[in-house]
Amino acid sequence: xxxxxxxxxxxxxxxxxxxxxxxxxxxxxxxxxxxxxxxxxxxxxxxxxxxxxxxxxxxxxxxxxxxxxxxxxxxxxxxxxxxxxxxxxxxxxxxxxxxxxxxxxxxxxxxxxxxxxxxxxxxxxxxxxxxxxxxxxxxxxxxxxxxxxxxxxxxxxxxxxxxxxxxxxxxxxxxxxxxxxxxxxxxxxxxxxxxxxxxxxxxxxxxxxxxxxxxxxxxxxxxxxxxxxxxxxxxxxxxxxxxxxxxxxxxxxxxxxxxxxxxxxxxxxxxxxxxx
Amino acid sequence: xxxxxxxxxxxxxxxxxxxxxxxxxxxxxxxxxxxxxxxxxxxxxxxxxxxxxxxxxxxxxxxxxxxxxxxxxxxxxxxxxxxxxxxxxxxxxxxxxxxxxxxxxxxxxxxxxxxxxxxxxxxxxxxxxxxxxxxxxxxxxxxxxxxxxxxxxxxxxxxxxxxxxxxxxxxxxxxxxxxxxxxxxxxxxxxxxxxxxxxxxxxxxxxxxxxxxxxxxxxxxxxxxxxxxxxxxxxxxxxxxxxxxxxxxxxxxxxxxxxxxxxxxxxxxxxxxxxxxxxxxxxxxxxxxxxxxxxxxxxxxxxxxxxxxxxxxxxxxxxxxxxxxxxxxxxxx
Numbered sequence: 181x182x183x184x185x186x187x188x189x190x191x192x193x194x195x196x197x198x199x200x201x202x203x204x205x206x207x208x209x210x211x212x213x214x215x216x217x218x219x220x221x222x223x224x225x226x227x228x229x230x231x232x233x234x235x236x237x238x239x240x241x242x243x244x245x246x247x248x249x250x251x252x253x254x255x256x257x258x259x260x261x262x263x264x265x266x267x268x269x270x271x272x273x274x275x276x277x278x279x280x281x282x283x284x285x286x287x288x289x290x291x292x293x294x295x296x297x298x299x300x301x302x303x304x305x306x307x308x309x310x311x312x313x314x315x316x317x318x319x320x321x322x323x324x325x326x327x328x329x330x331x332x333x334x335x336x337x338x339x340x341x342x343x344x345x346x347x348x349x350x351x352x353x354x355x356x357x358x359x360x361x362x363x364x365x366x367x368x369x370x371x372x373x374x375x376x377x378x379x380x381x382x383x384x385x386x387x388x389x390x391x392x393x394x395x396x397x398x399x400x401x402x403x404x405x406x407x408x409x410x411x412x413x414x415x416x417x418x419x420x421x422x423x424x425x426x427x428x429x430x431x432x433x434x435x436x437x438x439x440x441x442x443x444x445x446x447x448x449x450x451x452x453x454x455x456x
Numbered sequence: 457x458x459x460x461x462x463x464x465x466x467x468x469x470x471x472x473x474x475x476x477x478x479x480x481x482x483x484x485x486x487x488x489x490x491x492x493x494x495x496x497x498x499x500x501x502x503x504x505x506x507x508x509x510x511x512x513x514x515x516x517x518x519x520x521x522x523x524x525x526x527x528x529x530x531x532x533x534x535x536x537x538x539x540x541x542x543x544x545x546x547x548x549x550x551x552x553x554x555x556x557x558x559x560x561x562x563x564x565x566x567x568x569x570x571x572x573x574x575x576x577x578x579x580x581x582x583x584x585x586x587x588x589x590x591x592x593x594x595x596x597x598x599x600x601x602x603x604x605x606x607x608x609x610x611x612x613x614x615x616x617x618x619x620x621x622x623x624x625x626x627x628x629x630x631x632x633x634x635x636x637x638x639x640x641x642x643x644x645x646x647x648x649x650x651x652x653x654x655x656x657x658x659x660x661x662x663x664x665x666x667x668x669x670x671x672x673x674x675x676x677x678x679x680x681x682x683x684x685x686x687x688x689x690x691x692x693x694x695x696x697x698x699x700x701x702x703x704x705x706x707x708x709x710x711x712x713x714x715x716x717x718x719x720x721x722x723x724x725x726x727x728x729x730x731x732x733x734x735x736x737x738x739x740x741x742x743x744x745x746x747x748x749x750x751x752x753x754x755x756x757x758x759x760x761x762x763x764x765x766x767x768x769x770x771x772x773x774x775x776x777x778x779x780x781x782x783x784x785x786x787x788x789x
Contacts, residue, residue, distance in 0.1 A: 191585055191588050191589055192590075198582060198597055198600065199599070201600075202604040205607070205615045205661070206603045206607060208618070208619060208626065209611070209615045221624050225629055267506040268507065270506060271506070271507035273503060274501075275504070278500040278503075280497070286504060288781075290507075290511075291781065295718050295774075297722055297766065298722075299743040300722070300743050300746050300762075300766045302751070303747075303756055303760050304519070304521040304763070305521075306756075308518060308521055324514060326514075327510050327511070330510060331511075387608060390724065390725040391747070395747075406610040410610050410614075412614075418623070424618060426614075427615060430611050431606075431607055431608050431611040434608050435607070439602070439606075
């Protein structure tokens with residue numbers, strides 16, 4: 181099929197315009213973070229940080245509690261992703277490799293759990309956590325974040341487990357492995373890329389979580405970065421340089437993770453979507 | 457995000473049937489082979505136990521607790537003294553008879569509808585564009601989409617606050633240069649409409665990549681033969697689209713629309729971090745309203761009632777699709 185010149189130009193031109201539109205806010209965040217304050221509050225925008233400075237980053241990093249909150253966020257995120265991966269691996273294995281009564285019902289349950297309205301259950305969770313004297317602690321955060329990412333982790337891991345040929349496991353068992361050994365020695369290494377891709381979405385969810393930590397942890401020392409960032413701007417007035425530096429620091433780990441894992445994760449999601 | 461689409465659960469299904477662990481026939485339990493086979497029958501349940509337990513305790517319990525709280529008179533006094541005062545349906549009566557709740561419901565529904573329509577229309581168009589592009593341009597656009605997708609919500613919200621800042625915000629500068637001089641010093645967060653406009657732009661910008669990238673991935677799985685058959689029947693490119701592409705993508709589009717409805721309806725961080733539901737409570741959607749009434753004003757029982765009603769509204773909006781999914785799961789049993 182031969183296309184006219186215009187027919188070939190317009191998709192590419194649209195793609196360039198769209199690319200610019202999607203990237204601009206991200207670019208503007210980093211650009212502002214590096215610009216000296218004089219350039220940020222210029223009458224005409226300075227499009228490139230030609231006089232780049234790190235002073236805004238210093239200000240963000242030197243802000244009270246910053247490193248404590250980084251540690252809190254990393255701890256809560258990494259632990260909840262690990263917990264949900266372990267729990268989900270058992271569940272995904274059972275759901276893909278075994279046939280038993282109630283299997284369909286369980287899959288539907290996890291699909292429904294994935295739609296859980298966490299944002300509107302925060303009052304009930306607050307009461308439960310308070311009644312157990314666990315306010316201002318990282319434990320309930322970790323526990324609930326684990327649950328928030330669990331259903332999706334189960335449902336996506338299922339696709340990866342199913343992709344491992346059944347025969348590999350069987351031949352290992354013929355060679356004298358128990359089912360458990362066959363799993364650990366043969367299947368688990370093959371699942372590693374799938375586990376990495378699956379954990380990306382868990383990581384993003386936990387790293388992003390805002391409403392729960394907003395209500396549960398009033399003690400600044402026990403908060404996480406999203407809450408800190410949402411309050412940063414209030415604390416620093418209209419210091420957009422520092423605010424954008426803080427946002428950049430918060431966004432950077434996720435942006436890097438996404439760039440590394442995106443291709444695998446997207447194909448995993450799509451397989452999940454097509455195969456259910 | 458793993459979504460059931462029409463009757464396509466083939467992932468490992470045959471393998472599962474072969475591997476099926478037959479339940480031990482009754483009465484054979486006490487034979488020597490009884491113990492291992494019983495253990496084998498219990499294995500899937502044991503493997504699923506942690507996940508089930510977590511779901512029941514961490515999701516089920518708060519849901520039940522939320523229901524119980526909604527029938528209680530729970531304000532700071534009761535909270536501090538740990539009193540449980542049941543007050544029947546008073547909370548619901550108060551919420552449902554006040555006009556405000558219905559305004560918020562209406563606002564939430566309109567807000568969700570506008571966002572989801574924009575996300576689905578532009579997400580689909582961009583997904584189809586990705587399928588048409590050459591590999592270099594596709595990679596370029598993909599990178600842009602992934603960066604927007606990966607931005608953490610709160611970071612994205614602060615960036616939008618900066619883009620739309622009254623002073624030195626780049627959007628106002630551009631509008632001024634385009635000749636719209638009254639916008640030079642415009643405060644976007646001053647009115648309901650413009651605050652929603654900024655929030656909508658933020659949500660649509662961050663949501664399109666999911667739809668576009670996955671839609672593109674779905675188009676790559678359309679068998680070539682379908683197009684060949686269609687062109688043998690003399691189909692043009694528009695007919696190709698309506699008779700092959702669209703029907704093939706339909707289950708995917710249903711599933712994605714459903715997910716976006718849920719996600720947009722529940723949006724909390726974007727609206728709250730942008731302006732805490734302001735100006736003057738005018739951008740409070742249901743989750744924000746429940747939070748402000750329940751936690752902000754410390755009417756916890758009332759907030760729980762609003763939460764419960766929010767879940768009902770969400771179920772009502774998504775019931776059509778949910779029924780479809782559940783029915784199809786039954787069919788496959």
